[in-house]
Amino acid sequence: MKTALLRTTAAAIALSASTAAFADKASDTLHVAFTKELESVDSYMNSAREGIVIQRAVWDGLLYRDPVTNEYIGNLATSWEWIDDLTIEFKLREGVTFHNGEAFNADDVVYTVDFVANPENGVKTQRNVSWMKSAEKIDDYTVRIHLKSAFPAAIEFLAGPVSIYPNEYYAEVGPSGMALKPVGTGPYKVVEVEPGQHFVLEKNETYFDGPKGDAQISRIDIRTIPDINTQMAEMFNGTLDLIWQVPADQAGKLGEMSQFQAVNESTMRVGFLLLDAAGKSDENSPFKDVRVRQAVAHAIDSQSIVDALLKGSSQVIKSSCFPSQFGCDTDVTTYEYDPEKAKALLAEAGYPDGFTTEFFAYRNRDYAEAISSYMNAVGIKTNFNMLKYAALRDLSATSGVPVNFQTWGSFSINDTSAFTGQFFKFGDLDTVRDPELRDTLEIADTSTDPEVRIENYSKALNLIADQAYMVPMFSYNTNYVFTQEVSYTPTPDEVLRFATMSWN
Amino acid sequence: MLPFILKRLGLAFLVALTVSLISFFLLYLSGDPATALAGEGATSEDIANINARYGFDRPLLVQYGSWLFNALTGDFGESYYFKMPVSALLADRLSVTMLLGVCGISFALLTAVPLGVLAAMRPNSLIDRFALFLSVAGQAMPSFWFGLILIVVFSIKLQWLPASGASSWAHFILPTVVLGYYAMPAIMRLTRAGMLEVLSSDYIRTARAKGASEGRVLFKHALRNAIIPVVSLAAVQMGFMLGGSIVVESIFALHGAGFLAYESISRNDLPTVQALVLIFSMFYILFTFAADVLNAWLDPRMRSS
Numbered sequence: 001m002k003t004a005l006l007r008t009t010a011a012a013i014a015l016s017a018s019t020a021a022f023a024d025k026a027s028d029t030l031h032v033a034f035t036k037e038l039e040s041v042d043s044y045m046n047s048a049r050e051g052i053v054i055q056r057a058v059w060d061g062l063l064y065r066d067p068v069t070n071e072y073i074g075n076l077a078t079s080w081e082w083i084d085d086l087t088i089e090f091k092l093r094e095g096v097t098f099h100n101g102e103a104f105n106a107d108d109v110v111y112t113v114d115f116v117a118n119p120e121n122g123v124k125t126q127r128n129v130s131w132m133k134s135a136e137k138i139d140d141y142t143v144r145i146h147l148k149s150a151f152p153a154a155i156e157f158l159a160g161p162v163s164i165y166p167n168e169y170y171a172e173v174g175p176s177g178m179a180l181k182p183v184g185t186g187p188y189k190v191v192e193v194e195p196g197q198h199f200v201l202e203k204n205e206t207y208f209d210g211p212k213g214d215a216q217i218s219r220i221d222i223r224t225i226p227d228i229n230t231q232m233a234e235m236f237n238g239t240l241d242l243i244w245q246v247p248a249d250q251a252g253k254l255g256e257m258s259q260f261q262a263v264n265e266s267t268m269r270v271g272f273l274l275l276d277a278a279g280k281s282d283e284n285s286p287f288k289d290v291r292v293r294q295a296v297a298h299a300i301d302s303q304s305i306v307d308a309l310l311k312g313s314s315q316v317i318k319s320s321c322f323p324s325q326f327g328c329d330t331d332v333t334t335y336e337y338d339p340e341k342a343k344a345l346l347a348e349a350g351y352p353d354g355f356t357t358e359f360f361a362y363r364n365r366d367y368a369e370a371i372s373s374y375m376n377a378v379g380i381k382t383n384f385n386m387l388k389y390a391a392l393r394d395l396s397a398t399s400g401v402p403v404n405f406q407t408w409g410s411f412s413i414n415d416t417s418a419f420t421g422q423f424f425k426f427g428d429l430d431t432v433r434d435p436e437l438r439d440t441l442e443i444a445d446t447s448t449d450p451e452v453r454i455e456n457y458s459k460a461l462n463l464i465a466d467q468a469y470m471v472p473m474f475s476y477n478t479n480y481v482f483t484q485e486v487s488y489t490p491t492p493d494e495v496l497r498f499a500t501m502s503w504n
Numbered sequence: 505m506l507p508f509i510l511k512r513l514g515l516a517f518l519v520a521l522t523v524s525l526i527s528f529f530l531l532y533l534s535g536d537p538a539t540a541l542a543g544e545g546a547t548s549e550d551i552a553n554i555n556a557r558y559g560f561d562r563p564l565l566v567q568y569g570s571w572l573f574n575a576l577t578g579d580f581g582e583s584y585y586f587k588m589p590v591s592a593l594l595a596d597r598l599s600v601t602m603l604l605g606v607c608g609i610s611f612a613l614l615t616a617v618p619l620g621v622l623a624a625m626r627p628n629s630l631i632d633r634f635a636l637f638l639s640v641a642g643q644a645m646p647s648f649w650f651g652l653i654l655i656v657v658f659s660i661k662l663q664w665l666p667a668s669g670a671s672s673w674a675h676f677i678l679p680t681v682v683l684g685y686y687a688m689p690a691i692m693r694l695t696r697a698g699m700l701e702v703l704s705s706d707y708i709r710t711a712r713a714k715g716a717s718e719g720r721v722l723f724k725h726a727l728r729n730a731i732i733p734v735v736s737l738a739a740v741q742m743g744f745m746l747g748g749s750i751v752v753e754s755i756f757a758l759h760g761a762g763f764l765a766y767e768s769i770s771r772n773d774l775p776t777v778q779a780l781v782l783i784f785s786m787f788y789i790l791f792t793f794a795a796d797v798l799n800a801w802l803d804p805r806m807r808s809s
Contacts, residue, residue, distance in 0.1 A: 037759075037767060039585045039586055039587065040586065040587050045587060047542075047543045047546070048543075119553055122553075122557060124542075124543075124550070125546070125550065126547065126549050126550045126553055127547050127549070127550065130549065175587065176587060176588065179587065179588075195586055195588060195593075196586060196759065197759045223668075223669065223757065224757065224759070225668050225757040226754045226757060226763070227648075227754050227755045227757070229652050229655075229755070230652075230655065230667055230668045230755050230756065230757055233652075233655045233656065233659055233660055233667040233668075234667050234668060236660045237659055237660055237663065237667055239666070239667070387535075388534065388535050388540075388770075389535075389539075389540070390534075390535030390536055390537075390539040390540035390772065391534065391535035391536075393535075393536075393539050394535055394536045394539055397548075422547065427547065427548050428548045429548075
């Protein structure tokens with residue numbers, strides 16, 4: 001028995017010595033870990049951040065937003081022009097080819113737009129594409145996209161989730177074929193896919209001279225490793241070069257070691273409380289009274305939550321949007337942490353001894369508990385409930401919940417409409433149902449005049465803050481850890497950009 | 505024997521069906537599947553779209569009926585999450601889990617049974633104490649912790665074995681040890697207790713008296729009787745390893761069926777969960793059935809009853 005075990009071990013040593021694939025710049029392969037299993041590589045058929053990461057590497061959109069300056073520039077299009085509120089015309093880049101050799105032209109744009117805009121084709125995040133009606137070919141390198149209704153954020157979507165697929169190939173293989181053998185125009189092409197587990201990207205040697213720039217690293221090898229501790233072990237081993245979404249304490253420890261660099265960068269996710277201002281959960285809900293809502297806002301010390309729990313580059317958020325988003329006016333009524341004032345407001349509203357309410361949350365139990373204890377401290381006694389996301393959403397859409405700790409990442413769309421549109425336009429998550437607010441947002445969301453948009457977002461955000469319809473608290477952050485051999489500057493939109501990575 | 509087997513199999517099928525029915529309704533109770541599928545960033549339109557696409561707006565019984573009908577004809581449908589046939593997904597993931605399960609249970613049996621026998625031969629000796637220590641440690645140590653310790657020692661410090669993945673047999677050594685060690689203590693204690701009881705019985709004394717060698721007494725006479733409950737236990741352990749190796753699969757990034765089941769539940773990937781539940785319950789039933797047959801072979805008295 002013992003000798004057999006010994007022999008096995010000896011054989012294992014011999015084997016691992018011969019096959020150990022150490023990630024280093026010598027092999028010009030960057031080894032990356034994903035935590036979650038990606039459902040489909042076809043970027044229209046997943047809603048995961050991992051999917052966005054691969055999408056940005058493998059495909060291109062018509063436009064591109066510089067992640068640092070937030071300026072829009074042409075990508076597969078060289079120029080664009082609003083013909084009217086419902087039509088945008090694009091001049092396309094010539095001489096671009098897809099990874100399979102297919103030439104890029106107006107037919108690809110028309111096919112892609114028509115395919116994704118049809119809800120029957122099952123694009124997972126309809127919001128990304130539902131604003132498009134159709135596309136029309138003017139000539140081989142001129143194309144028009146027709147909108148269903150005025151939608152100025154179109155430019156942002158065209159620079160983000162809407163990427164262009166090769167028409168002949170996609171017509172032949174469909175989403176399931178695209179998921180197994182993706183073909184795009186991007187700086188990396190996919191050479192290997194094991195669904196959910198393993199993806200290998202290889203540098204596109206014939207990448208056009210686009211704003212993303214040429215890839216520097218030859219191969220990107222992505223493995224799904226669900227456990228963060230195992231990811232760390234592989235980092236120590238040298239079999240991984242880069243991990244992301246690393247919990248703060250682990251990132252801190254790794255960052256102290258000389259062979260790694262830990263970089264913290266903010267994300268667009270914002271944490272906030274939704275209060276049942278419309279009285280959906282209870283006709284006599286105390287939260288129908290603006291003073292009670294303001295009391296909640298005064299009761300919570302967001303700065304302390306950021307300092308103690310979120311840390312890193314998280315910031316206190318005062319206005320109901322992410323500060324970099326177009327139209328996000330941060331100069332609104334703010335509620336400083338003041339428990340005495342909160343108690344006074346409660347007394348004024350007729351609750352001198354406070355009241356008891358249900359409190360719901362679905363993620364970050366530690367943040368949620370901190371928030372609920374701040375509420376307890378001013379006399380709003382909370383019954384703490386932690387539900388699965390789907391269950392909580394169900395509950396708030398059907399019978400309503402009085403206090404709901406929610407977060408929103410705006411799909412990394414850098415436009416206020418992606419935030420406010422979800423919560424204040426009478427959708428199933430709207431706990432406010434204020435017609436004036438909805439109408440103001442409608443003008444802001446649909447006007448093609450940037451000045452009008454800014455003005456109306458400002459008006460709407462001020463209304464939200466004055467009424468304390470939402471209690472925004474903090475933005476999230478994420479940690480990237482990579483070896484000293486890797487050179488990379490993460491961006492605030494939480495998208496890994498392989499094309500900008502290089503070896504030191 | 506044949507009517508007995510047929511009756512057992514028929515019963516097994518009914519049990520599997522009941523399990524799948526219960527799991528189907530439990531999944532619905534855990535939240536609206538369309539909302540879960542649409543994910544955190546979904547709008548109400550996305551959810552409505554998914555509802556219509558997958559027919560979640562139909563009555564529950566109709567949905568279950570249509571699933572069952574397709575499953576009976578061998579069609580497990582398409583995974584909501586991976587958008588690929590569930591059968592292809594399962595073939596891929598089950599092979600990893602089966603290999604791990606077989607390795608794990610072999611490791612457990614090959615270490616636990618000899619240790620149990622040794623411990624029973626010399627009760628309260630050093631070897632017995634050592635076996636007791638091993639089993640207490642095995643029961644007390646959570647497998648995620650043990651797995652990480654093994655990774656730290658064998659992957660990081662010694663660099664002998666890979667930490668995660670499934671691309672060569674060397675990748676399976678650490679997970680096998682973790683999974684097997686977890687199952688080991690119960691098997692060992694049961695072997696020891698069984699052996700102790702059998703060794704003090706009259707027929708062993710008779711066997712010794714007639715001059716049978718110690719090896720013959722131990723293995724031919726004693727172990728064969730003592731191992732019967734162990735076989736039943738090992739069958740259950742094996743079933744557990746196939747469906748419940750979630751932690752081990754997660755730590756060592758082995759994309760197996762246990763991990764798939766766990767993830768699919770949180771993703772509300774109903775077709776995948778349903779197929780897995782059906783297959784896992786079939787496995788349990790088959791293993792206990794195989795254990796019964798094996799025991800009948802070991803113990804002739806069982807064949808008649």
